[in-house]
Amino acid sequence: MSSDAASQTTPAIPEPGPLPEGMVVREAAKADVPALFALLQAEDLAATGESSLVVATVQHWFDSERARRRGVTRVLEREGEFVGLWRVYRNFDDKYWVQVAVDRRLPGATVDALWRAGLHWVEVTALAIADSLGVDRPRLDAWVCSDDALTRRHAEAAGYEQTRAFIEMQLELADYRGPAPDPQVTIRRADIDGPDSPDLRLMHALVTASFRDHFDFIERPYDEWVQNRLDDPLNDFTHWYIAAHDGVDVGALIGHNGYIEVDNAGYIANLGVLREGRGKGVAKALLHTSFARYAADGRVAVKLEVDAESPTGATHLYESVGMYRRMVGFDFFKWPRGKG
Structure with missing residues (x-):
């Protein structure tokens, strides 16, 4: 729109x-x-x-x-x-x-x-x-x-009507030790050096396709999506990752600097896996790659927010890798002239 x-x-x-x-x-x-x-x-x-x-x-x-x-x-x-x-x-x-x-x-x-x-x-x-x-x-x-x-x-x-709950989750990184890698899942850091980078277009495609079935998702055209990222003073392309399963790109993770200055914590802004890549350890591999990198950077924790009613069962996924629930917030919506 x-x-x-x-x-x-x-x-x-x-x-x-x-x-x-x-x-x-x-x-x-x-x-x-x-x-x-x-x-x-x-x-x-x-x-x-x-x-x-x-x-x-x-x-x-x-x-x-x-x-x-x-x-x-x-x-x-x-x-x-x-x-x-x-x-x-x-x-x-x-x-x-x-x-x-x-x-x-x-x-x-x-x-x-x-x-x-x-x-x-x-x-x-x-x-x-x-x-x-x-x-x-x-x-x-x-x-x-x-x-x-x-x-x-x-x-x-x-x-205003309370519409959706979102849970802030966290993992402490002291003494973090990741699992052995899955040979079927490969993770690489996205290679992004400008708005026309192929990996940036791939990230947009992966995140967009992964979130189409999520609550209140609206697809942003590529140029607008990129401009939002470039315009964000806390954006950090060096913490963006792409996952492949059996050589096929199926997932992406976007890290962000939103919690570094005050909390010395990494932040996972988006994690998406295509339907065909779900249930194969791709999301966990992306998470552990991000955790390990943030730990190596000296961060004390890593955070993310998750839709409490995520259709992919994301809350349980995050708990399975050691994250715990910290606090809850709510989207409140109002349609002054009625719903469209």
């Missing part, structure tokens, strides 16, 4: 509704990055007790032309003090990530008022963008951690 041509559209962004006395809303600027980072880190700590957020992620909102085109961010201030943010990001033309964060040290009534105003603003903003693109029935996506009662309460009150 998404296209860079369509993303050039610049709709009028709605003004916020009434706010508590003394509150000011304005467009976010690059100079706000330290304050945005501090607020979002505090929000993570309040929601989960920990945070792996890095400054580069927030900086990316302003440094990336693509992120600037697709994201709309407002900051909230009171007497010059930064107290919150509202953000909409167009992931696809009909799917919008929405985010509200408010300083939880404020009085409870003020926090609630800013949450209600924020969820209203992100909704009308997403609808304005969707209308400019000719999309009649967009979906709003919010993320709620399992122990975050505040976010859950406001999301449900605003009409």
Whole structure:
């Protein structure tokens, strides 16, 4: 549904509704990055007790032309003090990530008022963008951690529905020892030196085909998929692997630097195996290759997120190689104009 041509559209962004006395809303600027980072880190700590957020992620909102085109961010201030943010990001033309964060040290009534105003603003903003693109029935996506009662309460009150659970899993790498390799499965590091690299096209094909039967999968055209990767400041092509079974390429693993700075942990962003390669040890071989490499790099752990209802039984696969469940988060969806 998404296209860079369509993303050039610049709709009028709605003004916020009434706010508590003394509150000011304005467009976010690059100079706000330290304050945005501090607020979002505090929000993570309040929601989960920990945070792996890095400054580069927030900086990316302003440094990336693509992120600037697709994201709309407002900051909230009171007497010059930064107290919150509202953000909409167009992931696809009909799917919008929405985010509200408010300083939880404020009085409870003020926090609630800013949450209600924020969820209203992100909704009308997403609808304005969707209308400019000719999309009649967009979906709003919010993320709620399992122990975050505040976010859950406001999301449900605003009409969001809990739709899917995702489990963060982890393996400690101290004293990691991998199994003996399977002679029928060969793993190699993807050879990627630019957007036209054959292995990059192969990775796209393998991941796309592997995930077609997964929840909420939308196929991205090759050029858009590559641009997303190149635009990600934490992307790391050196941790991408391709698996073959009996000489036929059937699987791929994408590593990422999302947890290195704060947790000194590797991260597996995607692991996909074609139907014809499943049940043959391919996924386990990819995992152990990644584990061994992260251990050799000095990482203390490796993480990934998995759909709790994965049709491939991925949760059990990860447990079988020693990973354990750490925390759970939920996709909350809302269709303001009904489902398409």
